[in-house]
Amino acid sequence: MATVKLWTDEEVSTDPRVQAVFDDIRATRKSDFVNNFWRALANQPDLLERIWANLKTVMIAPGTLDPLTKELIYIAVSTINSCTYCAHSHTAAARAKGLTDQQYAEFLSVIGMASQTNALANAMQIPVDPEFSVR
Amino acid sequence: MATVKLWTDEEVSTDPRVQAVFDDIRATRKSDFVNNFWRALANQPDLLERIWANLKTVMIAPGTLDPLTKELIYIAVSTINSCTYCAHSHTAAARAKGLTDQQYAEFLSVIGMASQTNALANAMQIPVDPEFSVR
Amino acid sequence: MATVKLWTDEEVSTDPRVQAVFDDIRATRKSDFVNNFWRALANQPDLLERIWANLKTVMIAPGTLDPLTKELIYIAVSTINSCTYCAHSHTAAARAKGLTDQQYAEFLSVIGMASQTNALANAMQIPVDPEFSVR
Amino acid sequence: MATVKLWTDEEVSTDPRVQAVFDDIRATRKSDFVNNFWRALANQPDLLERIWANLKTVMIAPGTLDPLTKELIYIAVSTINSCTYCAHSHTAAARAKGLTDQQYAEFLSVIGMASQTNALANAMQIPVDPEFSVR
Amino acid sequence: MATVKLWTDEEVSTDPRVQAVFDDIRATRKSDFVNNFWRALANQPDLLERIWANLKTVMIAPGTLDPLTKELIYIAVSTINSCTYCAHSHTAAARAKGLTDQQYAEFLSVIGMASQTNALANAMQIPVDPEFSVR
Amino acid sequence: MATVKLWTDEEVSTDPRVQAVFDDIRATRKSDFVNNFWRALANQPDLLERIWANLKTVMIAPGTLDPLTKELIYIAVSTINSCTYCAHSHTAAARAKGLTDQQYAEFLSVIGMASQTNALANAMQIPVDPEFSVR
Numbered sequence: 001m002a003t004v005k006l007w008t009d010e011e012v013s014t015d016p017r018v019q020a021v022f023d024d025i026r027a028t029r030k031s032d033f034v035n036n037f038w039r040a041l042a043n044q045p046d047l048l049e050r051i052w053a054n055l056k057t058v059m060i061a062p063g064t065l066d067p068l069t070k071e072l073i074y075i076a077v078s079t080i081n082s083c084t085y086c087a088h089s090h091t092a093a094a095r096a097k098g099l100t101d102q103q104y105a106e107f108l109s110v111i112g113m114a115s116q117t118n119a120l121a122n123a124m125q126i127p128v129d130p131e132f133s134v135r
Numbered sequence: 136m137a138t139v140k141l142w143t144d145e146e147v148s149t150d151p152r153v154q155a156v157f158d159d160i161r162a163t164r165k166s167d168f169v170n171n172f173w174r175a176l177a178n179q180p181d182l183l184e185r186i187w188a189n190l191k192t193v194m195i196a197p198g199t200l201d202p203l204t205k206e207l208i209y210i211a212v213s214t215i216n217s218c219t220y221c222a223h224s225h226t227a228a229a230r231a232k233g234l235t236d237q238q239y240a241e242f243l244s245v246i247g248m249a250s251q252t253n254a255l256a257n258a259m260q261i262p263v264d265p266e267f268s269v270r
Numbered sequence: 271m272a273t274v275k276l277w278t279d280e281e282v283s284t285d286p287r288v289q290a291v292f293d294d295i296r297a298t299r300k301s302d303f304v305n306n307f308w309r310a311l312a313n314q315p316d317l318l319e320r321i322w323a324n325l326k327t328v329m330i331a332p333g334t335l336d337p338l339t340k341e342l343i344y345i346a347v348s349t350i351n352s353c354t355y356c357a358h359s360h361t362a363a364a365r366a367k368g369l370t371d372q373q374y375a376e377f378l379s380v381i382g383m384a385s386q387t388n389a390l391a392n393a394m395q396i397p398v399d400p401e402f403s404v405r
Numbered sequence: 406m407a408t409v410k411l412w413t414d415e416e417v418s419t420d421p422r423v424q425a426v427f428d429d430i431r432a433t434r435k436s437d438f439v440n441n442f443w444r445a446l447a448n449q450p451d452l453l454e455r456i457w458a459n460l461k462t463v464m465i466a467p468g469t470l471d472p473l474t475k476e477l478i479y480i481a482v483s484t485i486n487s488c489t490y491c492a493h494s495h496t497a498a499a500r501a502k503g504l505t506d507q508q509y510a511e512f513l514s515v516i517g518m519a520s521q522t523n524a525l526a527n528a529m530q531i532p533v534d535p536e537f538s539v540r
Numbered sequence: 541m542a543t544v545k546l547w548t549d550e551e552v553s554t555d556p557r558v559q560a561v562f563d564d565i566r567a568t569r570k571s572d573f574v575n576n577f578w579r580a581l582a583n584q585p586d587l588l589e590r591i592w593a594n595l596k597t598v599m600i601a602p603g604t605l606d607p608l609t610k611e612l613i614y615i616a617v618s619t620i621n622s623c624t625y626c627a628h629s630h631t632a633a634a635r636a637k638g639l640t641d642q643q644y645a646e647f648l649s650v651i652g653m654a655s656q657t658n659a660l661a662n663a664m665q666i667p668v669d670p671e672f673s674v675r
Numbered sequence: 676m677a678t679v680k681l682w683t684d685e686e687v688s689t690d691p692r693v694q695a696v697f698d699d700i701r702a703t704r705k706s707d708f709v710n711n712f713w714r715a716l717a718n719q720p721d722l723l724e725r726i727w728a729n730l731k732t733v734m735i736a737p738g739t740l741d742p743l744t745k746e747l748i749y750i751a752v753s754t755i756n757s758c759t760y761c762a763h764s765h766t767a768a769a770r771a772k773g774l775t776d777q778q779y780a781e782f783l784s785v786i787g788m789a790s791q792t793n794a795l796a797n798a799m800q801i802p803v804d805p806e807f808s809v810r
Contacts (some may be wrong), residue, residue: 003357004374035260036204037255040255040259043371064235081215083741087238100199111208120172120219123513125489127136163750181510185514236718254350258355271628292802313641326779343785353622353796383734388753391759394678396681401710402766452789477609479654497671507603514612515613518595519621528543530542535573537575648798659787664783665763
C-alpha cells in the first residue's frame with residue numbers, strides 16, 4: 001500500500017520527462033531494474049528529476065569517501081529515521097558494493113552503540129565540552 | 136545545565152570503580168582529557184563500566200571497518216537523533232582521526248540526501264521491492 | 271497485527287461510551303466508515319473520548335488555518351515521526367479535502383528540503399542568529 | 406531564546422483566562438513557581454487551557470500507574486524526542502516525586518538498551534513474530 | 541522481509557557460540573520460544589553475545605525499578621523510535637509481566653501527552669528554567 | 676559553538692563561488708542579512724550552491740501552495756526533527772510572511788495533536804485500513 005500510484009514501464013513511456021530519467025537510471029546503474037522509489041516519484045516529474053540529479057552527484061560521482069562508506073552512512077541515517085524502504089534498498093545497495101557480513105556486524109555494533117549513548121547524553125543533557133569547539 | 140552532577144577529578148578519586156574507568160580512558164586514549172560524557176556517567180558506576188567496556192570493543196578494537204568510517208557512522212546516527220553533545224564530541228573525534236574538509240563536505244551531502252529521501256519514502260509509504268529481500 | 275484488539279461495530283454496541291463517540295464520529299464526518307484508529311482506541315474509553323474531543327476542536331472547528339493546510343501540517347509531522355498509519359490516514363483525508371497532485375508534489379518537495387537542511391544544521395550545530403529571537 | 410514571548414506574572418494578570426490557569430497550576434502543585442512552559446503557552450489561551458486540563462487528567466489524577474512511573478515514561482519519551490526543555494523539567498519533577506539515584510541509573514540503562522536494540526531491529530527490519538499478535 | 545537471514549534452530553545448532561546464547565535465553569526465560577530478534581542477531585555472534593549479556597543485566601537482574609516499569613519505559617522508547625518490532629515484542633513482554641488494560645490505557649495517555657508537549661516545547665524553543673538545574 | 680567555522684563577509688569575499696551565492700541570497704531576499712546557516716555551508720561550496728539552488732526552487736519559486744503554508748510545513752518538519760536552528764529560522768521567516776498569533780496558535784495545536792496520535796498509533800501498531808490505499 002502506498003499513498004501514490006507506482007508507475008509501470010508502460011505508464012512511464014507516456015511521459016517523456018519521466019522516461020528520460022528512467023533511461024538514465026538504467027544506463028547509470030547498468031541494470032534494467034528500476035525500484036519502486038522512482039516509480040513513486042514518477043508522479044512528480046520535477047521532484048523526480050531533481051532527486052535523481054542530486055543522487056547522481058552525491059552518491060555516484062567520485063569523491064574522497066568511497067561508495068561503500070557512503071552507503072553505510074546512508075543506512076545509518078535511514079535506520080534512525082525509521083525508513084523501512086530505505087533500510088532495505090540501501091542495505092541491498094551496500095551488499096552489491098561488496099559489504100561483507102563482518103563489516104555489517106561492525107556497522108550494526110556502531111549504530112547500536114551510538115543510539116545508546118545518544119539516549120544517555122540527551123537524557124542527562126550533558127553540556128558540550130569547550131574543547132570540542134572549532135577554534 | 137545537566138540533569139546530573141559532572142564529577143571533577145577530585146570527586147572521581149573518591150570512588151575506586153570510577154577512578155579505574157577514568158584511568159583506563161586516559162591510558163587508552165593517551166590523553167589526560169576526560170570529556171563530560173564520562174563525568175556525567177560517573178554518577179552511575181555500573182553503567183559507566185558497561186558503556187566504557189562496550190565502547191572499547193565497538194569503536195577502538197580493530198576490525199574490518201576503519202576507525203574514521205566508524206566515527207562517520209556514529210556522527211550520522213547522532214545527527215538524526217539530534218544529540219547535540221554527540222554531534223560535537225564525535226565530529227571532534229573524527230577530525231582527530233584525520234577527517235578532511237572535503238570528506239566532511241561529502242559526509243554532509245550524504246546525510247542531507249538520505250534525510251530527504253527518507254522523508255519522501257516515508258510520506259509516500261513506498262512498498263519494499265521484493266528484489267531487496269534476503270534470499 | 272496490532273498490540274490491541276480492533277473493535278467491531280458489534281463490540282462497540284456493548285459499551286455506551288464507545289458507541290456515543292462512534293455515533294459522533296459518523297455524524298461529524300457524515301460517513302458510516304470509522305477507521306481502525308478509533309477501533310483501537312475503543313479499548314481505552316477515557317482516552318477515546320479525550321482524543322476525539324481534542325481532534326474535533328483542533329482539526330474540525332473553524333479557525334484561521336484552512337482544513338487542507340492543517341492536514342498538510344499533520345502529514346508532515348506524521349511522516350517525520352514515521353507513523354505509517356497516520357501518513358496513510360491523513361494523506362487520504364487531505365485528498366478528500368481537495369489536495370491536488372501538484373500540491374502534493376510541492377508538499378513532498380518541502381518536507382524533503384526541510385529534512386535535508388535539518389540534518390545539515392544539526393550536524394554542524396549551527397548557532398541561532400540573534401536576529402531570529404523574539405524581541 | 407524562544408520563538409514566543411514568555412509571560413511575566415504581571416502580563417498574566419492582564420488576561421483572566423490565563424490568570425485562571427496560572428492560579429490553578431499554583432493551587433494544584435501547591436507551589437508559587439510556574440515554569441516557562443506555561444509562560445510560553447500563555448500566548449495561546451485556548452491551547453493553554455486544553456493542555457493544562459489534559460495534563461491534570463493524565464499526570465495528576467489518581468490511576469493504576471504511580472506518579473513516579475508516569476514521570477519516568479514521560480522522560481523516556483522526551484529524551485527520544487530530543488526535547489531539551491522536557492528532559493529537564495520532567496527529570497526535576499521525577500526527583501521531586503522521590504526518584505533515587507539508583508532508580509535513575511536503572512532508568513538510564515533501560516533507555517540506552519532500548520535505543521540500542523531499536524536501532525538493530527530497525528536496521529535489520531526484523532519481521533514481527535506471529536506469537537506477539539493479539540489473539 | 542528482513543535484511544538478514546533469520547536462523548532456524550537447525551542452523552543455530554551448527555554454531556556453538558550461537559547455540560550457547562540460545563540455550564541461555566531458553567533457560568533464563570523458562571520457555572522454548574526464541575523470537576526473531578535473536579534469530580537475526582545470530583548472524584553476528586559477537587553482537588549477539590554482547591546484547592544478550594547486557595539485556596540480562598539491564599532487564600532481568602533485580603534492581604530498584606520493578607520489571608513491569610522497565611518494560612513500560614522500553615515500550616515508550618520503542619514507540620518514539622518507531623520500532624515496529626520492539627513495540628510488538630515489548631508490549632507482549634509487558635502483558636506477560638501482568639500489564640493490565642487499565643495500566644496500558646494510562647501508559648498510552650502518558651506517551652501521547654508527552655509527545656504533544658515535546659512538540660510544543662520544541663516548536664517554541666522554550667528556554668530551560670534555572671530552577672530545573674542540578675545544584 | 677558549531678562544528679565548523681562560520682564565514683564572515685570578509686572571508687566570503689575571498690571565494691568567488693561563495694561570494695556569488697551570498698550575492699544571490701541578498702538579491703533574492705532583498706536584504707543584506709545572511710544568516711548563519713549559509714555562513715556554515717560556505718565551508719562546502721558545492722553543497723552551498725546545491726542547497727541554495729534547491730531552496731530557491733522549492734521555497735521561493737511560485738507554485739500552488741502559498742509561501743506561508745510552505746513555511747508552516749517546514750517548521751513542522753523541523754520541530755519533529757528537533758532542529759533548534761531551523762525552528763528558530765523558519766518561525767522568523769513565517770512571521771515575516773505574515774503569520775499571525777492566531778495562526779501560530781492553531782499550528783501549535785495541530786503539531787501537538789499529530790504528535791500525540793502518532794505516538795498512539797505507533798504504540799498500538801494499528802494496521803492501515805484498506806480504504807486508505809490508492810486505487
